[in-house]
Amino acid sequence: MTEQIRMPRVTVFSLGGTIASTSDAGAEDGGVAPRLGAAELVQAVPRLRETAELESVAFRQAPSPDLTVADISELAAEIDERFADGVDGVVITQGTDTIEETSFALDLLVRGPQPVVVTGAMRNPTLAGPDGSANLLAAVQVAVTPEAAGLGALVVLNDEIHAARFVRKTHTTNPATFRSVTAGPIGWVTEGRPRIGLRPAPPRRDDLPRSGTGSFPAVALLTCALGDDLRLVGELDRLGYAGLVIEAFGGGHVPGHAVPMLAEVAARMPVVLASRTGGGELLRETYGFPGSERDLLSRGLIPAGFLDGPKARILLSLLLAGPADPVADLAAVRIAFQRFLGSTFSFGQHSRSR
Known part of the structure; x- marks a missing residue:
């Protein structure tokens, strides 16, 4: 009898943003806004089913400028619970405007060594050549890669893997907007295979509060x-x-x-x-x-x-916010x-x- 190989478990949290934005045919003002949840984003990428056993969680539905440090602290607590339950990796989809900050907050707050990968899109689904599906697939592929464990939070877009502590958005519309100016990307994805070329040490979190706790002074x-x-x-x-x-x-x-x-x-x-x-x-x-x-x-x-x-x-x-x-x-x-x-x-x- 052939033993069935267990697929890795990945939870996809959606927070809104361009990757989840579509137009409303009945809206008078036009434009796009976040309307798709994690389940819809996952369903749009059939190849994901070949990569991992997926759980979809619509955690927030907002433009990324509306997110707060408290939101990300609550998300970090949810991620810690998933890891305690045996999830192998986590992917977060959100708007790109604040990815450099939210991913860094997760870098500091999430305690487990399992991969935490943040991604988004520069072209919404109503445009020619939307990049959200490709970025989501690459993010899940990184999240199931054992070599991605212990690196802290990662940002994956445009087939590049960046450490959250170095990455920043550098262009308003270019799909290659995310750059780690000081250190460069730590890896890349080719033909669906993530490669980790550099391994920054995991962040030191001793002085930081646990996720999901405390208020955050201005x-x-x-x-x-x-x-x-x-x-x-x-x-x-x-x-x-x-x-x-x-x-x-x-x-x-x-x-x-x-x-x-x-x-x-x-x-x-x-x-x-x-x-x-x-x-x-x-x-x-x-x-x-x-x-x-x-x-x-x-x-x-x-x-x-x-x-x-x-x-x-x-x-x-x-x-x-510490004690x-x-x-x-x-x-x-x-x-x-x-x-x-x-x-x-x-x-x-x-x-x-x-």
């Missing part, structure tokens, strides 16, 4: 611009913010006149210094003029390392950033071929 994200006096920094307390991420020029520079204001705020709440460039790592000891990275870090700002502003804001938001009180203990946030940034670089180990 964290501001401000970007430096030529001639801006950054007066909004002085309004953060009045507006109820608990932390700030400042996207500085270049390697980590702000106008000199803004330094006293930033230093004053950094004495009361966590202020994280990131670069607005979107690539590379924040400098720490190169420039010495007023408003340089050396000046700002000496005044208590926390370096974001390779994290861009949106990702640094996600990490800070999760830290502020401790990082607002009162700025050192706790600083140490958490150091631990995360110090644990993430372990590249160079090639995966086994399938």
Whole structure:
């Protein structure tokens, strides 16, 4: 009697977005909006049945700008439950506008080593050449790949595999919009076979709350611009913010006149210094003029390392939701950033071929 081989189990969570968007024939305004759920997306790709035993969950039905950190924390809790129940991998479909942030939040919150793959589409199903079905198929193929385990959350679009902590959206409409400017993609998919070329170390989550718990205090994200006096920094307390991420020029520079204001705020709440460039790592000891990275870090700002502003804001938001009180203990946030940034670089180990 031939023993039946068990297919891997994959849960597909849909959150809405372009991949789930269609037009409404009765709508007067035209345009597309998220209307398809996970089951409909899965049914549209017959080859998925050859890849895994699938469960479909319509978790949210929204444009991705409407998603919140609390939504993703709840999703992470659902994913942890599926993994505890024996699911081999998870795929999340959503709008591409916030994939770089939601995937990074999942990178930090999901505890299991099983693959967590986030995907979406740049062309909705009403257009010629929609890419959602191909991206969903590739994402499921990655989710069932043993080599994808232990890598943290992954983003799969356009047959490229990216680590969530590095990837960002770089173009408004191009299907090749997702790029990992600092580190490059960690793998690719060819003829349905995922290849993992680089293995970043799993993120360190010791300092972070468990998924599905806690409230998330407001964290501001401000970007430096030529001639801006950054007066909004002085309004953060009045507006109820608990932390700030400042996207500085270049390697980590702000106008000199803004330094006293930033230093004053950094004495009361966590202020994280990131670069607005979107690539590379924040400098720490190169420039010495007023408003340089050396000046700002000496005044208590926390370096974001390779994290861009949106990702640094996600990490800070999760830290502020923890059981401790990082607002009162700025050192706790600083140490958490150091631990995360110090644990993430372990590249160079090639995966086994399938």
